[in-house]
Amino acid sequence: MATPVVIGVGDFKNRSQKLEDAIEPAKLMLEAIRLAIKDTDLPSAVASTLQSSIDSIAVVETWTWPYPDLAGLIAKDLGVNSRYKYVSPHGGNQPGKIFDEAARRISVGEAKVAVVTGGEALASLTACAVAKKMPPPGWTKPAENVDSVFTASNTDLLRKNLGSIHSIGLPIQVYPIYENAFRAHRGQSIQQNTEESAILYSEFAKVAEYNPVAWNYGKPAESPEAIATVTKKNRMICFPYPLLMNAFNTINLAGACILTSTDYARELGIPESRWIYPLGGAGTKDVDNFWERPNFHASPCISRSIDAGLEISGLTKDDIDLYDFYSCFPIVPKIACQHLGLDIKNPTKPITLLGGLTSFGGAGNNYSMHALTEMVRQLRKGDKKYGLVLANGGVMSYQHVVCLSSQPRKNGSAYPSKNPLPELLSDLPVPPIEEHPEGEATIETYTVEYNRDGSLLRGYIVGRLKANGHRFLANDADAKTLKELSNQSEEQIGRSGWVRKDTEKEGRSLFSFERSTKL
Structure with missing residues (x-):
């Protein structure tokens, strides 16, 4: 070998x-x-x-x-x-x-x-x-059967499924869902979490400033305050990540x-x-x-x-x-x-x-x-x-x-003959998924997406039904719920509300903090 x-x-x-x-x-x-x-x-x-x-x-x-x-x-x-x-x-x-x-x-x-x-x-x-x-x-001449060279070729996230029905599946939407859950799990306040992310990324920016290969080489690193503060240039994309916490x-x-x-x-x-x-x-x-x-x-x-x-x-x-x-x-x-x-x-x-x-x-x-x-x-x-x-x-x-x-393997053995892990993790317990949820529920995690002008676009909720613990996806049901979800002074994870089917879009579920007469 x-x-x-x-x-x-x-x-x-x-x-x-x-x-x-x-x-x-x-x-x-x-x-x-x-x-x-x-x-x-x-x-x-x-x-x-x-x-x-x-x-x-x-x-x-x-x-x-x-x-x-x-x-x-x-x-x-x-x-x-x-x-x-x-x-x-x-x-x-x-x-x-x-x-x-x-x-x-x-x-x-x-x-x-x-x-x-x-x-x-x-x-x-x-x-x-x-x-x-x-x-x-x-x-080079592009491959045949390509609609447009200006369209990203990775279309895996465009498949019709429970996520696409609720308009969620892009990285800018899903990673914030993890960040919010991570924050709540550790008992952080929203302010503490934002400060932590801003400090982390400011330190990263200092590394890029002195890396000749970096796109931002020579550009003074943004301060934690600048990264954390939402402005027109640093607009909120999906809560809790403004632009400077998103990949460029x-x-x-x-x-x-x-x-x-x-x-x-x-x-x-x-x-x-x-x-x-x-x-x-x-x-x-x-x-x-x-x-x-x-x-x-x-x-x-x-x-x-x-x-x-x-x-x-x-x-x-x-x-x-x-x-x-x-x-x-x-x-x-x-x-x-x-x-x-x-x-x-x-x-x-x-x-x-x-x-x-x-x-x-x-x-x-x-x-x-x-x-x-x-x-x-x-x-x-x-x-x-x-x-x-x-x-x-x-x-x-x-x-x-x-x-x-800089040194060979410690025991002098040959390079590993295979990847030791399975291709797919399949041994993890997952809650049952309810595709058509109805009733009282709690928020497991969530995010809110914003328009380019800073206005609220849509809420994405991962929730649990109180009756059986089943997990579901939903969008906000009304403007009042969306506004409450965007409240950055109060933790939304763990809050109770109600979920129902959307009568206008097949397969979509809607979540509200107020009980609907449609239930």
Whole structure:
């Protein structure tokens, strides 16, 4: 069995948003791969040998552009005939997952040199959309049967189900539901919770300010007060998250890692001081329908992935020197911190190397690829030995954890032969779901969505029927209920009300704090 090592990492940023400067994602990825090859510090002739030896290319699916064969296109542009070419499904967990799988392929001899990469050009594509123009000539012809290149290609959340009937399922709606439940479970006030999130994200912004790859590099970090205060520029999206607590995806970024075996790295002449060892990885998936999960104040998917990732890497949480927790919204790093016993506002160890998806930039599915590249750089410095990257995807739906080190695995054993976790968590108790609830009920968790002008749009309630404890989804039934739900001085979770069917929209349920004569 071979020992896998990372020998090169690269990140590429196209900061320009001018239409004439628009570079498609595949070209951004190629630049990141070239930078990763350059990062090996090999002479040009040897670097060419390394490039020609690339026989495994795995790509994180891009949001930006519907490619017919993205991995094949990259292989062609690199001038290699890779045996293994793969484009992942959508998901922010995918950088960790394909990195883990690439290390495994190196370990078992299925690959000699493996590249993992991903990238987005959403800033350029948005600029084109605003100008009502197509991207510049030269972008790869999109895949057939695509309605519009300006429409996000991940349509999983558009399926008709109980969530879509109630107009809920997007990340901006579901993560706040978790945050509100997490707050109530810990007995925090709304003010305390907002302050905690603002402090967390202000500290993240300070990291991005000094990270050259970050979209906000050089921009003074927002203060906790600025992040917490709702204004026209920092409007409330879905309570309790104003804009500066939401992921920012309008970026042009790509990242890449190159992995090989210690034997080939030595043959190429790459010094051991440049090697970083993948130790192991683990990940699993929760059910797609968020309303079918055990609760909303924890994530078994996150906790089990962290625990299994540590165990299979031969580590404990005390061994870890550096963390990077995916952070599309504050709730993800908060849950990870709570599980690991880290103080959310003042952790004893770094919990982001990048600065979070608001300040670094939410690179579509590819954020954690940049966490992996930066983890390699940090571990090469020599003063830290072990790092852990948590990659999250969907609506807290799927996770993958990867551990890396400046040293080989402690016991000298081979890289783990498989992911130790099941593909889907199916052993968790879940309350029965009532699709047509009627009667008195309590609020289990909730959020309120706002219009762009700051007015109230809609309430989303996850509730429990008092009669049998069954769970249901509902929208607000009336303006008075919606206004009360938006009250930020009083906790709404645990309050009683009544739920009934909507007579105008089939399948939808409505919740009110006042009993309706329609019951």
